[in-house]
Amino acid sequence: MIKNKSQFYENCYKILRKVPKGKVTTYRDIARALRSKAYRAVGTAMNKNPYSPLRTAMGKDGYCLPQNGSAPTVPCHRVINSDGKVGKFAHGTPKKIRMLKKESIEIENGKIDLKKYGFRF
């Protein structure tokens, strides 16, 4: 067994991977799913996200490159603020918005309707 120091991060990625395409989740929800209030830590995890879809070749079908044995890609761009705001992005906020738009997600003045696209665990 390997004891990862940053298991918290791994958990964040794991949960985020569960988010289907065309839906978004919030940092708050992730923290809740982890039974923690580390909203900020979640954000930090995304920032340091080693499984950035932009890093790997963006799949035309979806960024979530499946199992196939390696690199569990994490759609960090599907994570937004609890207010529905897009929040920030390691590669630039506009980029994030662009990606979300590609996911058929409507963005209103930098805000997303969590009622429609908010994914519940």
Added chain:
DNA sequence: GTGTTGACCACAG
């Protein structure tokens, strides 16, 4: 071990 930082949230004004 202490202090600062951060892709945040909730509440008050």
Added chain:
DNA sequence: GCTGTGGCCAACA
């Protein structure tokens, strides 16, 4: 409706 302040937790210097 927006702005300001405090608080939360985890990682880093």
